[in-house]
Amino acid sequence: MNWDWGAVRDFMPHFWDGLLVTLQALALGSVISFALGLVWALLMRAPTRWVRWPVGVLTEFIRNTPLLVQLFFLFYVLPEWNITFSALTTGVVAIGLHYSTYTMQVYRAGIEGVPAGQWEAATALNLPLRRTWTAVILPQAIRRVVPALGNYVISMLKDTPMLMAITVLEMLGEARLYSQEHFQFTEPLTVIGVAFILISYPASLLLRALERRLVR
Amino acid sequence: MTSGLWELVLKGVWVTVQLLFLSSLVAGAVSFAVGVARTSRRWIVRFLAGLYTEVFRGTSALIMIFWVYFVLPLAFGWQLVPMWAGTLALGLTYGAYGSEIVRGALNAVDPAQREGGIALSFTPWQRMRLILLPQAVPEMIPSFCNLLVELLKGTALVSIMGMGDLTFSGNLVRLALQESAEIYAYVLLIYFAIAFVITRLMRALEKRLKAGVGKDPGTEAAARELKRAQTTGVGAASGGAA
Numbered sequence: 001m002n003w004d005w006g007a008v009r010d011f012m013p014h015f016w017d018g019l020l021v022t023l024q025a026l027a028l029g030s031v032i033s034f035a036l037g038l039v040w041a042l043l044m045r046a047p048t049r050w051v052r053w054p055v056g057v058l059t060e061f062i063r064n065t066p067l068l069v070q071l072f073f074l075f076y077v078l079p080e081w082n083i084t085f086s087a088l089t090t091g092v093v094a095i096g097l098h099y100s101t102y103t104m105q106v107y108r109a110g111i112e113g114v115p116a117g118q119w120e121a122a123t124a125l126n127l128p129l130r131r132t133w134t135a136v137i138l139p140q141a142i143r144r145v146v147p148a149l150g151n152y153v154i155s156m157l158k159d160t161p162m163l164m165a166i167t168v169l170e171m172l173g174e175a176r177l178y179s180q181e182h183f184q185f186t187e188p189l190t191v192i193g194v195a196f197i198l199i200s201y202p203a204s205l206l207l208r209a210l211e212r213r214l215v216r
Numbered sequence: 217m218t219s220g221l222w223e224l225v226l227k228g229v230w231v232t233v234q235l236l237f238l239s240s241l242v243a244g245a246v247s248f249a250v251g252v253a254r255t256s257r258r259w260i261v262r263f264l265a266g267l268y269t270e271v272f273r274g275t276s277a278l279i280m281i282f283w284v285y286f287v288l289p290l291a292f293g294w295q296l297v298p299m300w301a302g303t304l305a306l307g308l309t310y311g312a313y314g315s316e317i318v319r320g321a322l323n324a325v326d327p328a329q330r331e332g333g334i335a336l337s338f339t340p341w342q343r344m345r346l347i348l349l350p351q352a353v354p355e356m357i358p359s360f361c362n363l364l365v366e367l368l369k370g371t372a373l374v375s376i377m378g379m380g381d382l383t384f385s386g387n388l389v390r391l392a393l394q395e396s397a398e399i400y401a402y403v404l405l406i407y408f409a410i411a412f413v414i415t416r417l418m419r420a421l422e423k424r425l426k427a428g429v430g431k432d433p434g435t436e437a438a439a440r441e442l443k444r445a446q447t448t449g450v451g452a453a454s455g456g457a458a
Binding site for chain 2: 061064065066067068069070072073076077080081157158159160161162164165172175176179185186189190192193196197200201
């Protein structure tokens, strides 16, 4: 095995470009999944089964099928319907949509974890429904679920390399491009592998600390 | 779609199922070996097992696949058949996730059970095999079921390396027909059907295993009742030993 530090040095500028794209995709994907997950979770509490049932089936379907195929679906099918996004936007939407079906369950657990007394107190105080949710239930529910949401952000980070398959030049995409141009596979792939560990391990330690503080 | 193209898709399904089966065997073996090692009394064994888990959980499955395909042959001269390369990469990655499940379930077994084993002078291996695992395994099944569905979704990644699985044949059919919506809808439905079968099988397995250790998975109340009886019984036994 021969390790070439020169190749690492040459690859680093590409690495930073890739890292930036990865972090962009991660940040936007997280925002979409947090928002959409909350929408799903609230829809699942709708009084009529005509809302609950389709939402349940749809989210179950998205959760149990590969993100990669969903990426291909959005990337190749949307243009046929005359909706054109950039590859990165498509990827962000797909990741956000996929993970919203996970965050939805996190929110659900958080909402169910709010003690029944809080609902009863809101009723006793004659708070309107909207205010019950925004001022009483959600602040308590979301505080509890922050660490669990953070775990899904880390999972999302580890799924961003899939965007390479739809031509997004994130870290793995940059590594592959560099490898094919210079025929040096070992260094770029190892560098990004180590980079993922260096990002995700401290992040998970941070989340564990956060969990101890927020969830009592 | 013509019958020839359907044949292509069916071949893809077969490759996906094979890959799922083989890599779940590897992942299962790794998760038990590493998970049990993480409860070891020697710190060095615990440390190495923990290191393995953090490294393989920390990086992405797709990067592992790239690494096994491109770096192993160049760096070490190990050229693996695509099927085995995919199996190895997926099995090692998802095994790291599985080891957390095994460790969690082993730690969740009532400590008095282990103490009972010590009191009866069982060897550590006997304790693991006869006392801890039979009680811990049924508790692992729901988590392993989720992991298996994740593994199924992970098998789609090998298509990026050109292995002819379901996703890959889906891409080929798309190139042939230019009917993206239809073919990808079929592919997604097939994955969903496989995931559904996995979930059903694992639920049946859980029922059998729980019956094997005298637990009724059916009703919550029965499970709680049983748990109380078990703890009190064990408490009395360990009290007698002390």
